[in-house]
Amino acid sequence: MNGRLKSVGLALLAPAIAIVLSILVTTLVIAAVGSSPGEFWSTMFEVPKPRLRVDIVNQTAMIYIAAVAAAIGFRMGLFNIGLEGQYTIASFSAATFAGAAYLGGFANVAASLVVAMVVGAAWAGIAGVLRATRGVSEVISTIMLNAIAVTLVGYFLNNYGVKEGNSVHTKNLPSGTTLGGWSPFEDRDGDIWALAIVAVLVGVGFWALLNKTRFGFDLRASGQSESAALASGINPKRMIVISMMLSGAVAGLIWMPALFGGARNYGTSFQVGLGFLGIAVALLGRNRPIGMLFGALLFAFLSVKSNDLTFGTDVSPSIVQITQGVAVLAVVVTYEVVRRWRTRLEQRAVSRELTATTGATA
Amino acid sequence: MSAATAQRSTIVERLTKSWLYIGLIGIGVVSFVRIITDTDDLTGAGTIRAAIIATCPILAAALGGLWAERAGVVNIGLEGQMILGTWGAAFFTYHYGPWVGILGAALLGLVGGLLHAIATVTFGVDHIVSGVAINLIGAGAATYLAEAVFPEYEGGGPRQLNGLEAPAQVTIPGVSDLANTISDQHWFFVSDVASVIQALTTNISTLSLLIFALVIISALVLWRTSFGLRLRSCGENPQAAETLGVNVYLYKYVAVLISGALAGIGGGFLALVASSGFSTGQTGGRGYIGLAAMIFGNWRPGGLLAGALTFGYTDSLRLRDTQSVHSLLLLVAIGLLMFAAWRACRKQVKGALVVAAAGALVMAWFLLTDSVPREFTVMTPYVTTMFVLALGSQRLRMPAADGKSYRRGSAG
Numbered sequence: 001m002n003g004r005l006k007s008v009g010l011a012l013l014a015p016a017i018a019i020v021l022s023i024l025v026t027t028l029v030i031a032a033v034g035s036s037p038g039e040f041w042s043t044m045f046e047v048p049k050p051r052l053r054v055d056i057v058n059q060t061a062m063i064y065i066a067a068v069a070a071a072i073g074f075r076m077g078l079f080n081i082g083l084e085g086q087y088t089i090a091s092f093s094a095a096t097f098a099g100a101a102y103l104g105g106f107a108n109v110a111a112s113l114v115v116a117m118v119v120g121a122a123w124a125g126i127a128g129v130l131r132a133t134r135g136v137s138e139v140i141s142t143i144m145l146n147a148i149a150v151t152l153v154g155y156f157l158n159n160y161g162v163k164e165g166n167s168v169h170t171k172n173l174p175s176g177t178t179l180g181g182w183s184p185f186e187d188r189d190g191d192i193w194a195l196a197i198v199a200v201l202v203g204v205g206f207w208a209l210l211n212k213t214r215f216g217f218d219l220r221a222s223g224q225s226e227s228a229a230l231a232s233g234i235n236p237k238r239m240i241v242i243s244m245m246l247s248g249a250v251a252g253l254i255w256m257p258a259l260f261g262g263a264r265n266y267g268t269s270f271q272v273g274l275g276f277l278g279i280a281v282a283l284l285g286r287n288r289p290i291g292m293l294f295g296a297l298l299f300a301f302l303s304v305k306s307n308d309l310t311f312g313t314d315v316s317p318s319i320v321q322i323t324q325g326v327a328v329l330a331v332v333v334t335y336e337v338v339r340r341w342r343t344r345l346e347q348r349a350v351s352r353e354l355t356a357t358t359g360a361t362a
Numbered sequence: 363m364s365a366a367t368a369q370r371s372t373i374v375e376r377l378t379k380s381w382l383y384i385g386l387i388g389i390g391v392v393s394f395v396r397i398i399t400d401t402d403d404l405t406g407a408g409t410i411r412a413a414i415i416a417t418c419p420i421l422a423a424a425l426g427g428l429w430a431e432r433a434g435v436v437n438i439g440l441e442g443q444m445i446l447g448t449w450g451a452a453f454f455t456y457h458y459g460p461w462v463g464i465l466g467a468a469l470l471g472l473v474g475g476l477l478h479a480i481a482t483v484t485f486g487v488d489h490i491v492s493g494v495a496i497n498l499i500g501a502g503a504a505t506y507l508a509e510a511v512f513p514e515y516e517g518g519g520p521r522q523l524n525g526l527e528a529p530a531q532v533t534i535p536g537v538s539d540l541a542n543t544i545s546d547q548h549w550f551f552v553s554d555v556a557s558v559i560q561a562l563t564t565n566i567s568t569l570s571l572l573i574f575a576l577v578i579i580s581a582l583v584l585w586r587t588s589f590g591l592r593l594r595s596c597g598e599n600p601q602a603a604e605t606l607g608v609n610v611y612l613y614k615y616v617a618v619l620i621s622g623a624l625a626g627i628g629g630g631f632l633a634l635v636a637s638s639g640f641s642t643g644q645t646g647g648r649g650y651i652g653l654a655a656m657i658f659g660n661w662r663p664g665g666l667l668a669g670a671l672t673f674g675y676t677d678s679l680r681l682r683d684t685q686s687v688h689s690l691l692l693l694v695a696i697g698l699l700m701f702a703a704w705r706a707c708r709k710q711v712k713g714a715l716v717v718a719a720a721g722a723l724v725m726a727w728f729l730l731t732d733s734v735p736r737e738f739t740v741m742t743p744y745v746t747t748m749f750v751l752a753l754g755s756q757r758l759r760m761p762a763a764d765g766k767s768y769r770r771g772s773a774g
Contacts, residue, residue, distance in 0.1 A: 029503075033510040079490050081438075136751045139438070139490055140657060143650050144744040155737035279494055316509035316520070321502025329477065329495035333485045 014338050015284070018331035026323045030315055039313045044305055050185035052304050054192055059300035060293075061196035061257050062271070066278020067296055068206045069250035071287040075210065076243040077223040082127060082142025083251045083275030085149030090120035090252030092153045092170065095259055095266035099171030108177040109260055113198075116252035123149060124248020125241065132237040138244065157266070169267025179260045193261025198253055207289045219243055251275065280328045286335070299324055391696055393554045399689035405554040407545055409678060409686070410561035415636050417674025418573045419444070419645075422628030423652025424659070424666040425573075425580055426471075426621040431661060432584060433617030434597035435482055436765040438493025441649030442500025443474035443622045447629025449504040452523045452640030455633075456515055460529040464569065464630050471626015472619050474500055479618040483611055486767040497649075505642050517639070524639035532571070534563040567635045573627065581663035593617055597761035600768040611770060625649060654747040660758050673743040680739040687734045695725035716753070 027037040048056065066083055073080035080086075094116035103111055127145060130136040161168040181191030210216040222229040222239045230236055254274050263269040281299055285291030302324060306317035396404040403409055423440050430437035437443075447467040454466025474496055481492040512518035517525035541560035545553045584590035595603040596613045604610050628648070633640045651673055658672075659665025679687050698721030705714035751758070 029506070033507065035510065081490070081494065130748075130752055134752050140654070141748060141751065143438075144654065144748050147647055147650065147744045148741050148748075151737045151740045155735055158737075159735075276494065276498065280498060283491060283495075316506060318502060318505040318509060322499060322506055325495055325499030325502050328498065329481060329492065332487045332491050332495065333481055336485045336487050 014334040021330040022327040050189040061199035064296040067281035067292040070282035072247040085146035086251040087254040089149040090116040091255040093119040101174040117249040120252025121245040121249040128241040128244030169265040193257040195257035407557040407560040412678035413675040416677040419628040421670040424655040426624035427656040430621035436489040439496030442497035443471040443625035444629040444649040445500040446470040447626030451630030451633040467630025468623040472623040475622020522641040538563040691728035
């Protein structure tokens with residue numbers, strides 16, 4: 001019991017240090033440019049208004065889906081930096097499909113989600129296949145695929161999209177297939193999007209997959225030691241392609257809550273950067289379903305609450321990007337330090353016990 | 363002794379000869395395509411000038427990547443360091459003039475490099491993870507600092523700072539005019555060479571010259587000095603280097619700091635030379651393209667120069683007319699077919715067929731259309747890199763311990 005408590009304490013130590021560190025750096029940066037850190041923190045820590053609370057929940061959902069997508073790769077030892085490209089091209093495809101209204105009502109929504117997953121999986125699959133067959137680092141290929149996805153979507157949008165003033169977007173969803181959501185406060189405060197539930201499903205699914213299935217075991221095994229996995233009959237190449245595609249399929253869902261909730265088309269309302277936030281949150285939450293939930297909530301809170309800064313203070317909202325970045329860097333560094341420290345503690349404990357037993361027998 | 367010198371001279375001879383031939387054939391093909399398709403813009407001095415400007419930031423980032431990876435540290439954070447560089451250049455140029463501005467760009471990039479070095483070298487964090495975090499921090503810091511500082515400046519706003527003084531430009535009087543006259547004749551081969559000379563001798567930014575010089579300096583330092591040898595040994599086999607008394611951590615730190623500074627200079631180039639001021643999001647992924655150019659160039663200075671020039675050239679054509687981009691297709695097709703023939707000569711039948719098929723496809727694309735959508739040119743560097751990686755990954759050789767975490771004392 002004591003040992004368990006200690007290990008939980010050690011696990012929480014790293015994020016705690018990281019948060020303190022990022023608060024410190026943010027404060028210093030704000031003070032360095034001559035603004036007031038006190039005002040900044042008091043604005044940030046005010047209880048958010050109902051409207052912002054709704055936004056925080058919605059953003060948490062999307063960031064969480066992205067984090068799970070990243071974590072699937074991480075647990076396998078793959079670095080899927082291409083979430084950004086995967087969800088861009090998947091969101092565009094799903095929005096185009098949904099806008100074309102081949103199906104009506106709920107069937108349209110379901111089919112569009114499938115389209116998003118398939119496209120995301122296919123786009124990630126390119127990197128997976130290149131890695132498995134040609135040994136191309138997935139980091140480099142997904143960076144390239146990100147750029148290609150963004151330009152490709154731009155091309156299709158400019159040539160086949162609906163032009164409206166200066167902006168271009170895909171066809172609006174037919175009126176029967178927007179899902180709206182649930183408004184916990186007054187109507188003007190907005191809805192929690194119906195598809196935010198996808199985040200819950202993805203989170204539970206991720207937990208069950210890793211801990212309750214053969215595939216999850218294979219995935220974790222390959223991530224920890226490829227040779228051990230190979231020895232126990234796992235085909236590493238197959239695992240690379242499958243887990244990459246799985247990661248891409250989940251990535252395809254990232255923006256779906258917004259599409260069917262508020263956006264209704266792919267255009268200026270498309271939110272970029274969720275992929276990189278997802279990677280950051282996966283790192284912050286140690287690829288654990290619960291850890292990532294807290295990470296996603298923290299990042300969503302920072303991003304949404306920073307909107308208040310424009311009214312009360314002279315600090316610009318982009319400061320929270322520094323806070324987020326520092327938090328990620330600090331958390332990975334402190335995890336590493338804690339890990340080394342823990343190893344040393346264990347080594348010491350083992351040597352103590354060894355000397356004790358040998359001393360007794362002698 | 364004499365045998366060694368003899369052997370050495372033949373190697374030098376062979377290398378320079380083969381490069382010379384490849385270069386001559388390359389210019390010949392470009393010139394041929396220019397005349398066939400009647401697009402003088404393909405090698406016009408204006409195009410070459412634009413290409414040089416587009417090449418420099420990519421080249422600086424690629425060099426940064428080279429320094430870090432030769433010491434065994436993968437630096438995905440180049441993009442973030444470059445972004446920091448754009449802000450540094452703007453801030454310091456505004457106050458102290460362009461040359462201090464470039465130093466400022468290097469300094470800000472160096473700070474990004476320092477973060478990366480602390481995380482990866484001292485704490486052994488995964489290099490990619492640290493790089494991603496640095497990109498987040500770099501983008502956030504530049505955006506925030508711009509919004510906090512620049513609105514009060516003359517010509518500034520929350521997202522930009524215009525009217526910055528650029529570094530001086532150089533013109534070599536006699537050569538420039540002569541080259542201009544020759545290139546206006548549009549002769550086969552001669553005029554194409556003349557436009558390159560004209561672009562290099564007319565109103566070329568001193569910062570461009572500096573970045574080109576840095577390629578040569580980097581090559582000499584890394585491959586011709588004992589410092590460079592030790593630095594590269596940290597990238598190939600840090601344990602072995604340690605047993606020989608090399609301070610691996612120190613060399614890795616130096617390499618990553620230089621890497622960040624070079625990426626920062628690339629960012630500075632974007633703010634001071636490529637455009638007349640700072641704007642948020644100015645780098646547009648050029649740090650990543652630099653990384654791609656370095657891989658394309660097989661972790662070698664000459665190779666990354668070729669990669670950066672290729673990417674810079676396509677990037678500059680995009681800004682000019684679509685006609686010349688279209689004739690570029692013919693160029694690519696001929697290039698691919700020649701490469702296929704070369705492979706066939708070496709009896710690599712399968713590879714030759716694949717490349718020939720690709721060449722035929724591009725040729726068909728050229729013959730069946732009149733223009734190339736702008737977006738496709740934007741994609742070129744990325745698609746090229748994917749192909750090079752997919753087809754040539756067996757022949758690419760990165761430093762043996764690249765991207766691996768190393769701890770002092772692990773050599774035992």
